[in-house]
Amino acid sequence: MRVGYLKMEGAKLINNNILNVKNLKKYFVTQQGIVKAVNDIDFSIKEGEIFGLVGESGSGKSTVAYTIVGLYKPTEGEISYRNQDISNESKKRSKELKKEIQIVFQDPGTSINPTRSIYQILELPLRVHAIVNNHKDRTDKVKELLKMVELPENYIYKYPQMIGGGERQMISIARALATNPSLVLLDEPTSALDVSIQAKIISMLIKLQKDFNLSYLFITHDLSLMRNVASSVAIMYLGKICENASSTEFFRNPLHPYTQMLLSSIPVLSDEEEKLKPEKVKSRGEIPSPVNIPLGCSFHSRCSKKMDICSKEDPSMVEVSKGHFVRCHLYK
Amino acid sequence: MKGNILEVKDLSLYFKVFGGMLRVLDGVNFTVGHKEKVGLIGETGSGKTTTMKAIMKILGMTTARISKGEILFEGRDILKMNKAEVQKIRRKEISMIFQDPTAALNPYFSIGSQIKNIIKYSVGMGKKLTKMEIKARGIEALRKVMLPDPERTLEFYPIQLSGGMRQRICIAMAFLSNLNLLIADEPGTSLDVTIKDQVLRLLQDLVDKKQISVILISHALGMVKNITDRTYVMYAGSMVEVAKTAELFINPLHPYSRALISVVPKLTGRGMSQGIPGYIPEYLNPPSGCRFHPRCNYVMPICKVKKPTFFKVKETHQVACWLFKNGRSQIDQ
Amino acid sequence: MKKTIFSQVLTSKKWENVQRSWYKFSRNRLSIIGLIVVFIIMFLAIFAPFITVHPESVSRYVNFSESKQPPSLSYPFGTDIYGRDIFTRTIYAFRISLLMSFVVLSISVPVGVTLGLIAGYFRNSWINILIMRITDIFLSIPALILALSICAILPRNLTTTMIAISFVWWTWYCRMVYGIVSSVRGEFFIQAVELIGAGKLHILFKEILPNCLSEIVTKWTLDIGSVILIGSSLSFVGLGAQPPTADLGSMIAAGAKYLPDLWWMSMFPSIALVMIVLGFNLLGDGIHDIFTVSEG
Numbered sequence: 022m023r024v025g026y027l028k029m030e031g032a033k034l035i036n037n038n039i040l041n042v043k044n045l046k047k048y049f050v051t052q053q054g055i056v057k058a059v060n061d062i063d064f065s066i067k068e069g070e071i072f073g074l075v076g077e078s079g080s081g082k083s084t085v086a087y088t089i090v091g092l093y094k095p096t097e098g099e100i101s102y103r104n105q106d107i108s109n110e111s112k113k114r115s116k117e118l119k120k121e122i123q124i125v126f127q128d129p130g131t132s133i134n135p136t137r138s139i140y141q142i143l144e145l146p147l148r149v150h151a152i153v154n155n156h157k158d159r160t161d162k163v164k165e166l167l168k169m170v171e172l173p174e175n176y177i178y179k180y181p182q183m184i185g186g187g188e189r190q191m192i193s194i195a196r197a198l199a200t201n202p203s204l205v206l207l208d209e210p211t212s213a214l215d216v217s218i219q220a221k222i223i224s225m226l227i228k229l230q231k232d233f234n235l236s237y238l239f240i241t242h243d244l245s246l247m248r249n250v251a252s253s254v255a256i257m258y259l260g261k262i263c264e265n266a267s268s269t270e271f272f273r274n275p276l277h278p279y280t281q282m283l284l285s286s287i288p289v290l291s292d293e294e295e296k297l298k299p300e301k302v303k304s305r306g307e308i309p310s311p312v313n314i315p316l317g318c319s320f321h322s323r324c325s326k327k328m329d330i331c332s333k334e335d336p337s338m339v340e341v342s343k344g345h346f347v348r349c350h351l352y353k
Numbered sequence: 354m355k356g357n358i359l360e361v362k363d364l365s366l367y368f369k370v371f372g373g374m375l376r377v378l379d380g381v382n383f384t385v386g387h388k389e390k391v392g393l394i395g396e397t398g399s400g401k402t403t404t405m406k407a408i409m410k411i412l413g414m415t416t417a418r419i420s421k422g423e424i425l426f427e428g429r430d431i432l433k434m435n436k437a438e439v440q441k442i443r444r445k446e447i448s449m450i451f452q453d454p455t456a457a458l459n460p461y462f463s464i465g466s467q468i469k470n471i472i473k474y475s476v477g478m479g480k481k482l483t484k485m486e487i488k489a490r491g492i493e494a495l496r497k498v499m500l501p502d503p504e505r506t507l508e509f510y511p512i513q514l515s516g517g518m519r520q521r522i523c524i525a526m527a528f529l530s531n532l533n534l535l536i537a538d539e540p541g542t543s544l545d546v547t548i549k550d551q552v553l554r555l556l557q558d559l560v561d562k563k564q565i566s567v568i569l570i571s572h573a574l575g576m577v578k579n580i581t582d583r584t585y586v587m588y589a590g591s592m593v594e595v596a597k598t599a600e601l602f603i604n605p606l607h608p609y610s611r612a613l614i615s616v617v618p619k620l621t622g623r624g625m626s627q628g629i630p631g632y633i634p635e636y637l638n639p640p641s642g643c644r645f646h647p648r649c650n651y652v653m654p655i656c657k658v659k660k661p662t663f664f665k666v667k668e669t670h671q672v673a674c675w676l677f678k679n680g681r682s683q684i685d686q
Numbered sequence: 687m688k689k690t691i692f693s694q695v696l697t698s699k700k701w702e703n704v705q706r707s708w709y710k711f712s713r714n715r716l717s718i719i720g721l722i723v724v725f726i727i728m729f730l731a732i733f734a735p736f737i738t739v740h741p742e743s744v745s746r747y748v749n750f751s752e753s754k755q756p757p758s759l760s761y762p763f764g765t766d767i768y769g770r771d772i773f774t775r776t777i778y779a780f781r782i783s784l785l786m787s788f789v790v791l792s793i794s795v796p797v798g799v800t801l802g803l804i805a806g807y808f809r810n811s812w813i814n815i816l817i818m819r820i821t822d823i824f825l826s827i828p829a830l831i832l833a834l835s836i837c838a839i840l841p842r843n844l845t846t847t848m849i850a851i852s853f854v855w856w857t858w859y860c861r862m863v864y865g866i867v868s869s870v871r872g873e874f875f876i877q878a879v880e881l882i883g884a885g886k887l888h889i890l891f892k893e894i895l896p897n898c899l900s901e902i903v904t905k906w907t908l909d910i911g912s913v914i915l916i917g918s919s920l921s922f923v924g925l926g927a928q929p930p931t932a933d934l935g936s937m938i939a940a941g942a943k944y945l946p947d948l949w950w951m952s953m954f955p956s957i958a959l960v961m962i963v964l965g966f967n968l969l970g971d972g973i974h975d976i977f978t979v980s981e982g
Contacts, residue, residue, distance in 0.1 A: 077545035078516070090881060111881050119883040126874045134875040136896030146882045185632070186397075196878070215396040215572055220616040221628030242546055245618040249625050272620070286550035287620070288575020290602055294620040304547035307515055371709040 039204055039236045040066040040089070045098035047081070047088050054312040058084040060260030061098070063338070066204070066253075071230060071237040073251030073268070075244060075283070079311045080257040082240045083127075086206040089238070090124045102204065120150050123197035127209040129189035133181050139192060140177035143167070146199040166195040170225060187218035191225070198229065206238045211246070223250060244287050248272055256280050259311060259319040262338070266345040275299055276347045278324045318350065326351060356428060358534055358566045359385040359408070364422030366407060375636040377403050379590040379644070381422070382663065385534065390560065390567040392577035392598060394613070395587035398633045401570050404587075405536055409449055410439050426534075444475040448527035452539035454519035458511040464522055465491060465507030468529070475530040494525040499555060517548035524556060528563070535560065536568045541576065553580065574617055578602050583669070586610045589634050589644040595663070596670035606672045608649045643675070651676055707976045714975060720968025727962055731780040743770035744778045744932050757950055764950035766940065772950060775932035776958050782933045783962060786848055786926075787913040793852040795906060798859025799898070803890045805860065806867025817860065824857040830919055837925045847926040851916055855909070862905065866898045900977035908970035911963035918959055934959045 047059040059081040066072040076082040087093050089100055091111030100108045107118060126132040133142050143163045146152070153159050164174050170191040181189055190210060197205055207226070211219035227250065230237055239251055247254055248268060255265040256279065264277040275281050282302045289295055306323035309315055315322050321331040330350050338348045366378040377400050385391045395401045407417075408424055410431060424431040426442060434442075451457045459467060468491040472482065482490075488507070495503035498521040511519055520540065527535060540556065541549040557580055560567050571577050577584055577598070584601050586594040586609065594607040605611045612629045631648035634640050640647050646656040655675050663671040664678055711717055735741060740761075749769030757764045763772035805817040824832065829851075836850035870876060871894065879893055914934075920926045921935030929936065934955045941951025 077547060092877060092881070116883050119881065124878070124881065126878065128874065131874045132878055134879070134893055134897070136899070137893070141892075145879065145884060145888075149883045149885075193878075196882075200882070216574070217396060217613065217616050217629040219628075220618075220626045223618075224625045224627045227625065243618070244546075245620055248620060249618045249623070282547055286546045288573065288579060289620060290574055290578055290614060290617060291619070291621070297620050304550050307517060308545065308548065310515075371706045 037068040038065040039068040039103060040238070041099075041101045041104075042085075042089070043099045043101075045085070045088065045100065046096045047084050047093055048096045051312070053310075056311045057260050057314060058311060059088065060314075062257070062260075062262045064255055064262065064265060066236050066238060068203075068236055069230075069234045070253060071227075071239050071251045073247045073254040074238060074240045074257060075242060075247055075254060076240075076257035077242055077283075077308060079259055079308050081260040081311070082257050083208050085257075086124060086208050086238060086240055090122055090206055091119075116150065120200040121202050122204045122206070123200065123202040124206040124208065125190070125193050125197050125210050128213055129186045129193060130213075132193045133189055133196070135181045137180075138177065139167075139179050139181075139184075142181075142192060143177075143196055143199060146196060150200050152200065162199075166199055169198070169229070170195045185218075187214050187222060190214065190222055194222070194226065194229075198233070201233075202235070204236045204238070206240070208240045209242070210239075212241065212243070219246070226250075244283060245289070256283065259309065259314055261319060261348065262346075263320070263349070264345075264347050265338075270342070270345050272297075274345075276341060276345070276352060277349050278302065278326050278351075279320050282323075318348075357384045357386050357425075358389075358427060359383075359568075360423075360425040361404065361408070362423045362425065364404070364407065364424065365420045366403065366422075367418055367420060368416045369418060370416065373637055376639055377590050377636050378407070379639070380660070381587075381591055383585060383592060385566050385568055387533075387566060388564050389583065390569065390581045392581035392584035393568060393570045393587060394572065394574060394577055394584060395570075396572050396613075396633065398589075399587045400590040401587050402538060405449070405538055405568070405570060409443065409447065409536070445530050446532060447534045447536065448530065448532045449536040449538065450520075450523050450527050450540050452542050454516065454523045454543070455511065457523050458519060460511050463508055463510050464514075468494065468507065468522075468526060471526055471529050490529070494529055495522070497528065497559065498522070498525045500525075515548075516544050517552055520544060520552050521555065524552070524559070528559060532565060534566045534568070536570070538570045539572070540569075542571070542573065549576075556580075574602075574614065586613070589639065590636070591644070591660075591673065592663075593645065593673045594671070596667075600667075600670055604670075606666060606670070606677060607645075607674050608651055608676075609645050643673075710976050710978070711972045714972060716968050717972025717975065720965050720970075720972060723961055723965030724969050727780055727965060728784070730777050731784050734774075734777045734781060738771070738774040738777055740771035740774045743772075743774040744930065746930050754948055763954040764948075766937075766951050767944070767948070772937070772954055775937060776934070776955055779932040779934045779937060779955065779958070780962070782844070782927050782931065783914040783917065786844070786851070786917045787910045789848045790851045790855055790913050790917075791906060791909060794855035795859055795902065797852075798856035799863050799895070799902060801856070802860040802863025803867055803895060803898075806864040807871060807886075807890055807894065809868070809871075818864065821857045821860050821864075824854065825861060829854045829916060833916065833920060834923070834925070837920065842925060842928060844927045844931070847917065847920055851913060851920075855913070858909075859902070859905070862901060863898050866901060867894055870894055870897050900974075904970055904974040904977065907973050908967055911966035911970075914959070914966075915963055 042065070043063050045059055045062050046057070049056040049058060062085070064072070074082045074085065084093070088095055091109070091114055094110045095108050098108070099106060102118070102122065107114060111119065140160070140163055143166050144159045147159050147162055153162050160177070163177055167174055167176055172188060172191060176184070194210070210226070211222050214222070223246065226237070229235065239247070241247055251268050253265070253267050254271045256263045256277065258279050264271070264275070264280050275284055281299045282304050284299050285302045286304050287298065289298070302325060309319070309322065315332070317332040317334055318336055321327050324331065328350060336348050336350045338346050339352055340346050341352050361381055361383040364378055364381040368375040368377060381400070381404055383404070393401050407419070408431065419432060426446070431439065431442070469487050472487050472490050491507055492503045495506055500506050500518060500521055506514070514522070537556070541552055544552060553576060569577055569581055581598045584596065584598045585592045586601070586607060588609050594601065594605070594610045601610065602614065605614050616626045616628060618625060629648060634644050634647070642658045642660055643656045646652045649656065653675055661673045661675045663673050665671050666677055730737060747768070747770055751769065752765050753767050753769035755761050755765040761771050761773065763776060765771055801817050805814045808814050832854045833850045836853055837847055840846040840850065876889065876893060879889060884893070917926055918933070918935030918938070921933045922939045924936070926935060927933035937955040938952050938959070941948060941955070944951055
């Protein structure tokens with residue numbers, strides 16, 4: 022539904038979207054019922070941009086990333102990378118594609134194999150994709166990767182338990198960048214880390230993005246972080262996108278009640294920032310389980326501005342101003 | 354009431370491990386007054402959880418040794434107490450809420466049976482409570498934390514409830530006894546933003562109603578700012594700064610506190626800070642003198658040699674930093 | 687993920703790793719006892735010809751004048767009904783026991799582990815069903831009975847007994863590794879490596895297997911004692927090493943008939959058997975401690 026995508030249909034690619042997601046659905050069949058983790062979403066990422074995806078538990082944000090990278094096969098819908106349809110699982114994808122799209126997982130403790138040395142972890146993608154072909158060149162490239170994430174060379178002899186969480190995450194990032202990808206998916210890369218380490222990693226991620234003109238899908242629940250990182254933001258709730266806008270527009274004029282609730286819940290440190298938050302929308306109610314999504318608009322059970330129609334009909338995405346999309350009955 | 358409910362005086366603690374001693378706590382000084390809400394900010398590895406565990410005496414005593422210091426609860430030294438006295442304090446006077454409510458609840462027992470046990474052993478000590486009474490108290494406790502349908506919730510198992518509800522149950526359990534001091538270790542860290550907001554507001558409500566003292570430990574600075582009266586900043590095993598909370602966030606003095614506050618992503622300005630250079634120190638061989646000196650922009654020769662004590666900058670603001678030795682109250686640029 | 691202060695204690699030096707392993711091992715006194723016992727047994731087994739004074743006792747030797755002698759200076763464990771020195775035979779029996787466990791485990795562990803890896807990784811395939819059903823069948827029959835039945839259809843000697851026990855033994859490793867692989871497989875680090883495009887062989891043996899090693903090595907050590915025990919049980923009923931080869935089980939069986947008069951015939955081999963099994967068990971506990979990452 023983004024403007025760029027509409028222009029693409031039938032014509033040459035006008036603006037350079039590296040990723041287009043259309044009508045994406047991912048359902049899981051469980052004992053309790055069907056979990057509609059991702060329930061019909063559309064968005065696009067421009068080449069060289071950092072696209073932010075925000076949501077709480079049950080929103081489906083991680084599932085989106087996993088589906089894009091190929092851990093899951095979409096139940097319905099299309100994912101296209103550089104105009105090429107990639108809507109299937111990783112094992113059915115070409116090796117070339119595996120090089121291009123990489124992911125960094127949330128938990129540094131389990132994203133790298135504790136029984137392998139840093140050298141072995143980093144040289145694997147180099148070997149699999151034959152980026153360098155002999156042992157000496159590989160060692161050099163591994164050292165180069167370590168330098169890129171500002172870690173000392175002697176780390177090649179270390180094992181994951183010997184280094185801290187922040188450094189492990191940097192190894193995950195180095196591994197993701199080893200194949201020279203164009204699109205990197207970052208699933209809450211710093212949520213498990215302290216603020217000072219988070220700052221280090223985020224500023225490094227931003228620098229790498231500029232240096233190599235990477236595109237990021239950056240997932241987090243921390244809106245303050247998002248503001249400083251992403252150029253476009255989409256909010257997800259129970260499998261659907263509620264609001265999608267550029268970062269500045271988003272923080273200047275949040276429209277969806279859920280967005281406003283999220284923003285008012287951010288803990289801030291200065292009075293200056295406190296004033297910037299929308300009027301206090303007190304959060305209330307529990308997040309429903311994705312097995313039991315309420316009828317109509319999925320947010321109505323917690324919405325302070327609920328109207329009659331909200332419990333009956335699911336609103337559709339509307340472009341309120343240029344590039345600012347909302348899915349809410351209040352804006353028609 | 355006179356005096357402080359809790360005073361930690363010059364507590365030093367180490368762990369005996371392969372390779373020597375991990376000198377984790379290095380002279381911790383920490384007080385909590387009656388009805389006071391005290392925050393403790395520090396990053397992972399600063400020693401804050403170790404301090405709390407020492408207070409609750411739940412450290413693994415095989416490897417942990419206290420080399421000096423006292424922990425005074427209502428004037429009596431916990432470290433010198435015997436098991437029975439410590440048990441009594443744990444049951445009736447101090448309660449703790451942990452970071453991960455899922456880990457704090459036993460997955461094999463229903464909520465009701467876990468609450469029942471607490472009521473029996475902490476509240477009901479000395480008097481025999483009937484089944485009805487116990488159940489009634491349980492329902493009352495759950496109602497206090499705004500759980501919908503408390504009676505049915507008692508039948509549930511932890512796995513059937515959401516993270517927010519589990520945390521609320523942990524809070525309910527903490528408030529079952531007539532506690533005087535609540536220690537909350539990173540509450541809400543494992544919760545979603547909107548749920549965390551609700552749970553923290555609830556906690557604040559309960560604390561205000563009961564007029565108890567609270568120690569709130571967190572690395573989430575925003576949470577601490579909103580709830581506490583006074584805040585300590587901890588780094589590498591000792592307190593580096595303490596001030597009235599509002600004062601601390603407006604005018605942090607210790608170089609570490611300033612760095613920490615500047616590193617938090619903000620809604621104003623643009624761009625992320627680069628983080629604090631260097632790493633938290635190794636406890637096997639910690640830096641001499643002030644443990645922050647290898648990372649400090651304002652390091653002076655004395656910092657490498659002698660550890661600073663608290664210097665009073667204002668009545669309610671103290672800093673453990675040689676820069677503020679002679680009553681100086683700001684860092685010269 | 688909670689980082690504790692203790693990750694700093696680790697360094698990358700190999701010798702330090704050995705030292706640290708020793709530190710963890712030696713904290714439990716029983717493990718040290720186990721280690722000493724095992725050393726003694728292995729020493730005796732290896733140097734058997736140099737220690738024993740009656741080497742003829744392990745061959746077809748009969749000396750009725752010295753038979754049924756109670757323990758004495760020249761015959762520390764006494765003699766049996768044929769006049770053979772029980773002490774010599776016991777020491778040589780250690781060799782058989784150790785050989786048996788070595789051969790059995792060298793076959794069953796690699797086979798069991800490989801099958802477990804394959805079955806655990808390729809969850810939804812026919813090969814998983816095949817391997818696991820066979821494993822289930824084998825595991826549902828008590829090991830001793832199964833080994834007995836196999837021995838019953840094969841010629842009676844030490845080699846066939848070892849084959850029979852191996853036949854039974856691999857299934858435990860298969861089941862154990864299957865369990866570990868099932869959980870490790872879902873971990874992010876395996877998904878990450880799959881997404882990079884690594885080959886299946888690499889994933890199974892270089893990424894997943896190292897995560898099973900601690901359990902495998904621990905079980906291996908504990909199993910040495912168990913195999914010896916099963917082997918001795920089989921030779922007690924006449925399978926396994928055939929006379930005149932000295933073997934603990936058959937020695938106990940032979941002496942059982944003469945209890946309580948010639949008590950030394952059964953007693954010493956029995957004690958020896960207990961010592962071996964106990965020794966390896968305690969050692970196994972200690973090895974388990976080495977792999978356990980203890981909380982500080």
